[in-house]
Amino acid sequence: MPRRARHYWLMKSEPGAYSIDDLERDGETCWEGVRNYQARNLLRDELKVGDLVLFHHSSARPAGVAGIAKVVKGGYPDHFAFDRKSRYFDLKSKKDNPTWMMVDVAFVEKFDGVVALADLKAEPALVNMMVVRRGMRLSVQPVTETEFEIVRRMGRRLGS
DNA sequence: GCCAACGTTGGC
DNA sequence: GCCAACGTTGGC
Numbered sequence: 068m069p070r071r072a073r074h075y076w077l078m079k080s081e082p083g084a085y086s087i088d089d090l091e092r093d094g095e096t097c098w099e100g101v102r103n104y105q106a107r108n109l110l111r112d113e114l115k116v117g118d119l120v121l122f123h124h125s126s127a128r129p130a131g132v133a134g135i136a137k138v139v140k141g142g143y144p145d146h147f148a149f150d151r152k153s154r155y156f157d158l159k160s161k162k163d164n165p166t167w168m169m170v171d172v173a174f175v176e177k178f179d180g181v182v183a184l185a186d187l188k189a190e191p192a193l194v195n196m197m198v199v200r201r202g203m204r205l206s207v208q209p210v211t212e213t214e215f216e217i218v219r220r221m222g223r224r225l226g227s
Numbered sequence: 228g229c230c231a232a233c234g235t236t237g238g239c
Numbered sequence: 240g241c242c243a244a245c246g247t248t249g250g251c
Binding site: 079081125126127128129130184201202203204206 | 247248249250251
Binding site: 204 | 233234
């Protein structure tokens with residue numbers, strides 16, 4: 068049986084909440100707290116083990132892609148929604164019918180810097196990336212393989 | 228801190 | 240089902 072082709076994603080995190088350094092330290096983590104239906108659908112249905120992820124720092128200076136992660140567990144219920152003490156608690160998510168989903172991701176690599184959003188916007192081959200579009204707030208975004216490779220190349224070039 | 232863009236809520 | 244009000248996101 069041929070395996071499903073690898074898919075590519077961009078996931079946003081505020082580094083003050085969880086950064087690429089945190090992921091490097093932890094090795095892997097669950098990606099809890101996504102509370103948007105479109106992103107939830109992607110986490111539930113589309114992100115699969117082995118997919119690669121551009122780890123994007125948002126609300127940072129500069130905002131941009133800080134490294135690479137990979138999906139190590141596909142969509143499963145975000146149990147933080149059940150925890151009244153969690154900031155991600157959501158009364159409407161029931162254990163027998165969870166509203167919100169999460170995945171687990173693992174650290175792959177950290178760039179020697181950040182591929183700034185301005186640099187992504189300046190790259191003609193990336194004009195169709197969601198993240199460069201004005202007002203794009205989706206926190207889990209599909210990325211093409213070509214876009215992924217270009218951004219990774221830009222990231223690896225930062226060190227040299 | 229500002230504020231534009233967006234998603235959600237709730238009155239009707 | 241419309242849409243105004245509101246809250247949040249996130250770049251700058």
